[in-house]
Each structure stands twice: as structure tokens, then as C-alpha cells.
Amino acid sequence: MFRAALRAAPVGVAVWIQVAWFAGVLLSADPMAEARRDWVQYFDTGHRLVSGDLRSVYPRAFDVSYPWVYPPYCIYLTAPLGLLSEGWSYVACVVVQLAAIVAALALLRAALPAPRDEYVAAVGIVVASMPFNTTLMLGQASGFFLLVVAGALWTWKAGHRFPAGVVLALMFAKPNLGVAFPAALLAGRHWRALAGIGAGVVALLAASLPLGLQTWVDYARATHAYFPVIATRTLMWKQLTLYGFWRTVPGVGDAHGKTVLALWLASIAPLAAATLLVWWRRDDAPASRLFGVAILLAIAANVYAQFYDGLLLAVPGLAWYLQRDTYRSRVARGLIGASIALLVVGGHVSLFIVQGGVAWVGPVIAVWLLAECCDLLLTAYEDRRHPVLEGHRPLA
Numbered sequence: 001m002f003r004a005a006l007r008a009a010p011v012g013v014a015v016w017i018q019v020a021w022f023a024g025v026l027l028s029a030d031p032m033a034e035a036r037r038d039w040v041q042y043f044d045t046g047h048r049l050v051s052g053d054l055r056s057v058y059p060r061a062f063d064v065s066y067p068w069v070y071p072p073y074c075i076y077l078t079a080p081l082g083l084l085s086e087g088w089s090y091v092a093c094v095v096v097q098l099a100a101i102v103a104a105l106a107l108l109r110a111a112l113p114a115p116r117d118e119y120v121a122a123v124g125i126v127v128a129s130m131p132f133n134t135t136l137m138l139g140q141a142s143g144f145f146l147l148v149v150a151g152a153l154w155t156w157k158a159g160h161r162f163p164a165g166v167v168l169a170l171m172f173a174k175p176n177l178g179v180a181f182p183a184a185l186l187a188g189r190h191w192r193a194l195a196g197i198g199a200g201v202v203a204l205l206a207a208s209l210p211l212g213l214q215t216w217v218d219y220a221r222a223t224h225a226y227f228p229v230i231a232t233r234t235l236m237w238k239q240l241t242l243y244g245f246w247r248t249v250p251g252v253g254d255a256h257g258k259t260v261l262a263l264w265l266a267s268i269a270p271l272a273a274a275t276l277l278v279w280w281r282r283d284d285a286p287a288s289r290l291f292g293v294a295i296l297l298a299i300a301a302n303v304y305a306q307f308y309d310g311l312l313l314a315v316p317g318l319a320w321y322l323q324r325d326t327y328r329s330r331v332a333r334g335l336i337g338a339s340i341a342l343l344v345v346g347g348h349v350s351l352f353i354v355q356g357g358v359a360w361v362g363p364v365i366a367v368w369l370l371a372e373c374c375d376l377l378l379t380a381y382e383d384r385r386h387p388v389l390e391g392h393r394p395l396a
Helices: 002-027 031-036 038-050 072-083 086-111 115-127 131-139 142-157 161-173 179-189 191-207 213-232 242-248 257-281 287-300 307-326 331-352 363-383
Strands: none
Touching: 002 031, 002 115, 002 179, 031 086, 031 363, 038 086, 038 179, 072 086, 072 191, 072 213, 086 115, 086 131, 086 142, 086 307, 086 363, 115 131, 115 307, 131 142, 131 307, 131 331, 142 161, 142 287, 142 307, 161 179, 161 191, 179 191, 179 257, 179 287, 242 257, 242 363, 257 287, 257 363, 287 307, 287 363, 307 331, 331 363
16 A cells, blocks of 8 residues: 555656646636747747748747747648647647657557566656656647657667667757767667668658748758857756756856866767767667667757756666666666656756756766766676676667
8 A cells, every 4th residue: 555655656746736837827817828838939830830921930039938949840740730729739739748758658668678567656757757747837849759769769679770760860850869869870880770860861851841941041040049049048057968067057157158168078078988889889788778878968968958858868767767677786776766866856846946056967967877888888898708698688
């Protein structure tokens, strides 16, 4: 009875957060004004697409709260919202993201064999996390990206490398997150998966041609103009990156921009080296853990990764929880567990209570990444000294 209640507690936390948020929206004097958050960019873009006003999709001045900065091939996804009212668009965004997360968790269940109770407990932690709850509250697209990675991992586990690469190409809906995967695949010499990513990206580019080349010109201009916005107007304490960390360290963040850039590059270099080394040396490692280190690198080493992007951490988090007994290093296993606990609890405290200070999440993810890489490399070293029978290698 006690264990059942303990496992149900995370779901209770999520239900309480969602009920409090949506009740607050419905009971406010102006519900739509209260509800307008990140999903508004999808709503506005959908209506511009349906009306044929493509020239106004990308902002010329970042004087709006939620500007559209996704690549042109993503514009099509907003078309259904162009047929809906503002209120129903919000409902649609929330429902679609919830459905995407449920589908992603189902695919991860198939890709990560584990006892049912173990998986349910792990999913409870995901549901209680801050990224899950904010994704629904804001109508953000993080559920879509989790579904992409989960689908690619499931396809990879089925032995279909080229289709897995095609699925991973969808990560280029956010190019800053997607770029980590081709780099990892290149280091691992997974040529079929790389070809799949290439084919997928070419298909996305071709699909955008009916929108006109001017749309790409507008996208390039808006992207170039958005970098100074990231540096000067983004709330850095909400970032999950090492760049955000250095920008918020007292005495450092206010220094010359080149100082922050140098510190950021120096801190991500070992992370990138460790990740690529693991992919190069550990072709036999569980695919879930290889995908996990790529995700950890994509977030920690990024220039821009918001708090809701942390939903992607569900992949390495589930992989660790469900395979924790296979880790060779107790220190690495303990560090990862402590990092996950800190991210789950601290995420809520930081976003909903403290709302400021140093962006501490980036260094925690970096520790998690290095612990993962060290354990994977240690396993490779020990396996060379004491070869493991092929049938006894982990499959996940």
C-alpha cells in the first residue's frame, strides 16, 4: 500500500500543477490573456499561412513576446491552427503535445525492456517533472521532439538504421538541437543513419519550396537578428545550457562577451570530445545510452535551450533508471542519480519559486554527461580485459 502510494505521488504532483494552472486560467478576468504563452506563435503563424501572408511570418523586429523562428518547413505544421479560434488553438496545442508525449513513452517502453512496475515508476518521475508540466501549460512543442527521438530509438533498435536517420532529421525543426545527432553518427561511423538524416533534411527542404525562396531569406535574416536577442533579452536563468550558466555567474556574465564565449567553448569542448569518443569506441553499447549522451550534449553545449527542452532528458533518464544495475561504476551511477534528483526537484523550485539567480542546470547536465561517458568507456575497457559472451551483452 505504501509503495503504491509512493509511486502515485509524482502523478499527483502533475495533476495538482495542471489543475491549478488551468483553473487559474479559467477563473481569471481575461482567460485568453492569461493563457497566451508560447503556443501563440503557432496560432499566429497558422493564420498567416492560411491567409497567404507569408512575408509577415518571420519578425523584422523582435518586439513581440513569442516570435516564430522555426525553419520554413515547419510552417506547414501550424496550418490546422489557422482554421481554429484562439481558444481552440490552445486546446489543440495542449492535446497534441500530450498525445505526442504518451506516444513517445509507449515507444520508449518498447525500446527499453523492463518490468512493468519499474517502467511505471520511471514514467511517474517524468510526469512530475517541470519540463513535462510546462510543456502542457505553455502548449510548447517539446512533446513533438521527444516523440521524434523516441521514434528514432525504437526504429534503431529494430535494426533499421536508414529509417532511424530519416526520423532523426525531424529534429532539425530545431537545428540547434538536431545538429548533435549527425555529429555523433559521424563519430560512430553509422553511414546508413547519416544517409537517412541527409535524405530527411533534403525532403524537408524540398517540401518548403512551395513557400518560396523569399521565406528562406526571411528566415535567415530573422535567425541572424535573433542571436543578439538571445544574448541581451533572454532570461538566462531559465536556460539549461553552460552558456546560460556563464552568463549568470556573478562577475562573469557582465564581463566582455568574448570572455563568456571563451569560457563557454572551453567548458563544452571536453563534453563534445567525451560524447564523440563514446560513439566512436562503443558501437556495442546500448542504443538508449548512446542516444542519451547525444541528447545531454545537445542541451548542455547549446547556446539556447529553454527549460521546456528538458523534456528530452526523459530518454537518458529512463535509460539510467531502467538499466542502472548494468553500470560498472558505482560513482557514475550515483552521480547520475543525484543529478536527476536535483533536476527534478530543483527544476520546480527554480522556475516556480526562486525565479532568478545562476542558471545551474547546465553544469548538472554536464556532470551527468561526463558520468555516462566515463561509465561507457570503463565498460569498454573492462570488456577488453574480460571479454563478455555475445549473448550476455545488454540489448537496450
